[in-house]
Amino acid sequence: MKLCLSVAPGTIQEARAKLKQGSHPADLIEIRVDGIADLKLEKLLQRPRPKVIITNRRKEEGGKFRGTPKDQLAILSQAIALGAEYIDVELSYGPDVLRPLIDARGNTQIIVSYHNFDETPSGLDAVCQKILGTGADIIKLATMARDIGDNRRMLDIVKNVSKADKKIIGLCMGEHGQISRILQGVFGGFLTYGAEDEEACTAPGQLVLDDLRKIFAVAGYNRRTKIFGLVGNPVSQSKGIFLHNAIFQRSSVNAVYVNFLVNHLEGFLRTYRDLFAGLSITMPFKQAIIPLLDEIEGEVKNLDAVNTVIVRKGKLVGYNTDLPAIADLLQKRTALRHKEVVILGTGATAKTMAYATILNGARVTIVGRAEEKAHALALALGCESAPMSALASIQPDILMNGTPVGMSPDHKKSLVPKAFFRKEMIVFDAVYNPPMTPLLLEAEAAGCKIISGMEFFNHQAELQSNIFMKWSG
Numbered sequence: 001m002k003l004c005l006s007v008a009p010g011t012i013q014e015a016r017a018k019l020k021q022g023s024h025p026a027d028l029i030e031i032r033v034d035g036i037a038d039l040k041l042e043k044l045l046q047r048p049r050p051k052v053i054i055t056n057r058r059k060e061e062g063g064k065f066r067g068t069p070k071d072q073l074a075i076l077s078q079a080i081a082l083g084a085e086y087i088d089v090e091l092s093y094g095p096d097v098l099r100p101l102i103d104a105r106g107n108t109q110i111i112v113s114y115h116n117f118d119e120t121p122s123g124l125d126a127v128c129q130k131i132l133g134t135g136a137d138i139i140k141l142a143t144m145a146r147d148i149g150d151n152r153r154m155l156d157i158v159k160n161v162s163k164a165d166k167k168i169i170g171l172c173m174g175e176h177g178q179i180s181r182i183l184q185g186v187f188g189g190f191l192t193y194g195a196e197d198e199e200a201c202t203a204p205g206q207l208v209l210d211d212l213r214k215i216f217a218v219a220g221y222n223r224r225t226k227i228f229g230l231v232g233n234p235v236s237q238s239k240g241i242f243l244h245n246a247i248f249q250r251s252s253v254n255a256v257y258v259n260f261l262v263n264h265l266e267g268f269l270r271t272y273r274d275l276f277a278g279l280s281i282t283m284p285f286k287q288a289i290i291p292l293l294d295e296i297e298g299e300v301k302n303l304d305a306v307n308t309v310i311v312r313k314g315k316l317v318g319y320n321t322d323l324p325a326i327a328d329l330l331q332k333r334t335a336l337r338h339k340e341v342v343i344l345g346t347g348a349t350a351k352t353m354a355y356a357t358i359l360n361g362a363r364v365t366i367v368g369r370a371e372e373k374a375h376a377l378a379l380a381l382g383c384e385s386a387p388m389s390a391l392a393s394i395q396p397d398i399l400m401n402g403t404p405v406g407m408s409p410d411h412k413k414s415l416v417p418k419a420f421f422r423k424e425m426i427v428f429d430a431v432y433n434p435p436m437t438p439l440l441l442e443a444e445a446a447g448c449k450i451i452s453g454m455e456f457f458n459h460q461a462e463l464q465s466n467i468f469m470k471w472s473g
């Protein structure tokens with residue numbers, strides 16, 4: 001699969017500068033000429049230069065061109081005459097525009113595109129056949145993803161067309177569509193587009209070229225690439241893509257880890273079950289996924305929370321790596337037996353923190369803003385509960401925050417008054433964005449030993465990666 005840098009310069013000087021830089025590690029560069037006010041194709045296409053795609057779109061096609069269809073045709077025809085390696089034209093131009101370009105293409109390859117900025121409609125197979133009927137060299141489909149399932153329909157079309165030895169680019173736009181841009185090579189896509197930086201994206205959901213190269217290493221994908229990923233909502237702030245992909249690359253494993261932005265968990269599993277090899281599970285699905293699994297391992301039955309799923313002999317098997325990670329990090333600092341522990345929160349993370357410490361002999365008190373939930377969780381785990389108003393009267397050895405309080409963008413809050421902290425107390429915060437929350441900053445200033453959310457995340461992800469690596473061969 002090829003990597004294409006997509007740029008939308010405003011002047012011919014800017015366009016030439018981008019072609020001359022020579023530092024872009026891309027196979028070719030798409031120049032969106034519709035925004036170039038002083039367009040001179042002879043100057044733009046003079047050699048030496050990298051291989052280019054010349055694209056000239058009207059406003060309704062996502063571009064800026066304001067001329068007539070005749071003007072548009074003239075620009076694309078000139079690009080062919082001047083030796084552009086590729087031109088991109090819309091299927092909607094119709095045969096009166098497409099036929100003269102295709103007949104005169106010479107050594108230029110013609111990309112015929114279909115865009116839908118509203119949805120990923122049914123009937124895309126018929127659109128492919130219509131594009132093939134034009135005599136196009138490369139089929140391009142670009143549609144808006146409204147749900148993660150839209151990517152699967154698009155990528156299946158890419159796989160089927162590429163298996164028939166036809167060149168195709170099939171991309172879903174928007175945040176829900178980003179996995180289609182990363183996984184093109186797994187399904188046999190001809191190329192994927194990347195931007196110079198986040199501010200220079202030329203399409204909704206487009207990724208940065210360097211991220212495609214360095215984080216995901218997309219150029220090396222093929223149909224044997226194993227797919228792993230994070231299932232949650234939201235997922236954009238997760239650090240998992242950095243850690244897991246780095247491990248795969250360092251170990252020369254043919255695998256990729258992506259973010260799956262999921263609205264409906266059951267529908268996602270039904271649509272993607274035959275595609276992924278393993279998953280990380282985050283909010284809000286750690287409990288919701290359990291009845292959808294075939295098997296669960298270890299203490300998950302008692303914990304009622306899963307953060308890792310592996311496909312093992314065709315079955316979905318659930319694990320929890322948060323539990324051993326919490327115990328490991330605490331036991332590096334102290335023995336847990338008979339220690340007094342306060343857990344802030346009543347959700348899945350707080351429950352895991354409480355269970356990990358109870359299993360290792362600690363005396364635990366659940367403190368929650370919702371007293372009834374705190375009491376119910378404590379009753380289920382066989383420990384104590386207390387209202388938030390009673391926090392100041394408790395003097396624990398270990399304080400653990402299992403709530404999202406302190407997380408970006410609302411990262412200036414803390415549930416704990418400064419006077420609460422005592423020297424040598426261990427303070428553990430599950431929030432990792434920002435790396436140092438107000439809770440941790442105040443605890444550190446008071447002489448406490450701290451365990452950050454980033455340390456927690458990295459350790460549980462390493463344990464998770466061990467499971468992934470075991471099943472990625």
